[in-house]
Amino acid sequence: MKTLHDTGVLFGRLMRHILRSPDTIITVAITPIAIMLLFVFVLGGAIETEGSYVNYLVPGILLIAIASGIAYTALRLFADVKNGLFERFQSMPIKRTSLLWAHVLTSLVSNAVSMVLIILVALAIGFRPSAGVLAWLAVAGILVLFTLALTWLAVIAGLTARSAEGSSAFSYPLVFLPFISSAFVPTTTMPAAVRLFAENQPVTSIVNTLRSLLGSQPVGSDIAIALAWCVAITVVAYLCAMRAYRRLG
Amino acid sequence: MTDAVIQVTDLQKSFTGKKGARTAVLKGVYFEVRRGEIFALLGSNGAGKTTTVRILSTVLKADGGSAQVCGYDVARQADKVRERISLTGQFAAVDGMLTGRENLLLIARLRGVADPANLADGLLERFGLAGAAHRRADTYSGGMTRRLDIAMSLVGSPTVLFLDEPTTGLDPEARLAVWQTARELADGGTTILLTTQYLEEAEQLAQRIAILHDGRIIANGTLGELEELLPPAKEEYVIRRPTLEEVFLAIINAQQGGVAGQGGTVWQGGAAEQGGTTRQSDAIRQDATARQDGATMQSSATRQNSAYPDRRAVL
Ligand SMILES: Nc1ncnc2c1ncn2[C@@H]1O[C@H](COP(=O)(O)OP(=O)(O)OP(=O)(O)O)[C@@H](O)[C@H]1O
Ligand SMILES: [Mg+2]
Numbered sequence: 001m002k003t004l005h006d007t008g009v010l011f012g013r014l015m016r017h018i019l020r021s022p023d024t025i026i027t028v029a030i031t032p033i034a035i036m037l038l039f040v041f042v043l044g045g046a047i048e049t050e051g052s053y054v055n056y057l058v059p060g061i062l063l064i065a066i067a068s069g070i071a072y073t074a075l076r077l078f079a080d081v082k083n084g085l086f087e088r089f090q091s092m093p094i095k096r097t098s099l100l101w102a103h104v105l106t107s108l109v110s111n112a113v114s115m116v117l118i119i120l121v122a123l124a125i126g127f128r129p130s131a132g133v134l135a136w137l138a139v140a141g142i143l144v145l146f147t148l149a150l151t152w153l154a155v156i157a158g159l160t161a162r163s164a165e166g167s168s169a170f171s172y173p174l175v176f177l178p179f180i181s182s183a184f185v186p187t188t189t190m191p192a193a194v195r196l197f198a199e200n201q202p203v204t205s206i207v208n209t210l211r212s213l214l215g216s217q218p219v220g221s222d223i224a225i226a227l228a229w230c231v232a233i234t235v236v237a238y239l240c241a242m243r244a245y246r247r248l249g
Numbered sequence: 250m251t252d253a254v255i256q257v258t259d260l261q262k263s264f265t266g267k268k269g270a271r272t273a274v275l276k277g278v279y280f281e282v283r284r285g286e287i288f289a290l291l292g293s294n295g296a297g298k299t300t301t302v303r304i305l306s307t308v309l310k311a312d313g314g315s316a317q318v319c320g321y322d323v324a325r326q327a328d329k330v331r332e333r334i335s336l337t338g339q340f341a342a343v344d345g346m347l348t349g350r351e352n353l354l355l356i357a358r359l360r361g362v363a364d365p366a367n368l369a370d371g372l373l374e375r376f377g378l379a380g381a382a383h384r385r386a387d388t389y390s391g392g393m394t395r396r397l398d399i400a401m402s403l404v405g406s407p408t409v410l411f412l413d414e415p416t417t418g419l420d421p422e423a424r425l426a427v428w429q430t431a432r433e434l435a436d437g438g439t440t441i442l443l444t445t446q447y448l449e450e451a452e453q454l455a456q457r458i459a460i461l462h463d464g465r466i467i468a469n470g471t472l473g474e475l476e477e478l479l480p481p482a483k484e485e486y487v488i489r490r491p492t493l494e495e496v497f498l499a500i501i502n503a504q505q506g507g508v509a510g511q512g513g514t515v516w517q518g519g520a521a522e523q524g525g526t527t528r529q530s531d532a533i534r535q536d537a538t539a540r541q542d543g544a545t546m547q548s549s550a551t552r553q554n555s556a557y558p559d560r561r562a563v564l
Contacts, residue, residue, distance in 0.1 A: 006359060009355065009358045009359055010359075013344065013347065016346065016347065016351070017346045020346055021346070083340070083342060083345075084338045084340050084342030085342045087308050087336070087338055087342060088336060088342040088401070089359070090307070091306040091308050091331060091334065091335070092331055092335075092356075092359060092360065093328060093331040093332045093360070094331075094359055
């Protein structure tokens, strides 16, 4: 109970941060939206996919947004550690896990807001998902799991970084991953070596699953692989984050 | 059962440096703080004051030895200790994105205080922050930030308060205000462990003073007891006119933060007080200005080289 209460209070504090600097959410949403517009209206004409290209593109854009959104989680955590607030909290009778969970919850909520913004823009430019309620719930669930996995990575970065830049730099390669996946172009068009990588990295299975769910197609074995990736990354990152957390003291 | 509220026995701590070498910071520290007293831990930069305070406030684990606060072991019964203490770290730990009032409310809610709003308003009033209550804390001046920081530490009326260099970087007026608060708290029964680089501060506030040097407590007692430890040569020092070289060194020292000479300067100040009255006040005033400069420079210097997360990352 105490844990829930403390997490709630600390979560409220971080949400206030976000409300007071809404630019963090907007910045997170704007780059993926720009990439989406670029691909749909400029480059997409040259890319052959089944069905409309916006429908093809949206899942990858969402993942890019999450990958860049969690950089702010790392940054917020780093700031807390750096300016001594974390130390103050650690000397108080607060459940220790609450400190991290508050940041994790904040990450989930702020990324969810970015997702909604992006989906609204996508709808405006012709995104037409045929998914039913259940499929949408599944989409939301997978997005949450993916956010959770990357957020725990961000926690490691936030706790161990030496500088603010360093704390968010880890997200650059993550933002890049969707480009070497099935997110923008079908992997069949890629050279063998790249294709091998693209087809076996987490983003491809997640993108394919989301795309199938949104288009009311059968998800096949992709969903199992996608879930396995998300859970595996979450577990490993969580354990490493907890270790980094204990090392602080 | 003694009336020791803080009991530190053979405390040891070393840190791993950049090249993997271990540096011992605390090499067996012993001291006791009694109920309701102000105890000053005096030491120069890097002596290990902050390290000691962080261990006692359960933020950092010691490598060896033991420490009890209110009868509870800081390592094994950290939760019990945390319910009874409050930490005001070396650098103010306030949330700049929140207003002063919100900062206090935050801590009050986390501590489960019965009427957070009432408590927050009372503290804002008491610390002269009522007018700035609804301004974001990152717009506060250094002195206001420190006051808010200390106010946050008083939420929940802790039995033991750790004040790590509470007046470094403050102007004389703000310093006096902090001293006043510390005295009031001690009068109200709060036990205070204060760290400082300045003998004057220890002298003003503390019933007992311990000097931390090279990882050990090299002196511990009341001011009177400590003064007896001073070499008799001190009288000579006052009477002898300073040479030009000494004046020069003193000025340079003051400008550079006086880190190395700090201990020396302070003790001389103490000795000077036994001289004539005029000289005494001059000496103190001079000393105070020198310290003022020193303090400002030191705090910015420490800020740079003690980016704690950096160090933590090496751990
Ligand atoms: N987390 C850490 N990692 C590595 N070294 C550390 C760490 N914390 C402290 N140190 C080192 O331990 C020594 C003592 O530091 P500490 O901060 O306790 O000194 P201090 O007496 O508080 O000094 P100051 O007056 O400058 O605040 C310093 O040499 C410092 O560099
Ligand atoms: Mg210190």
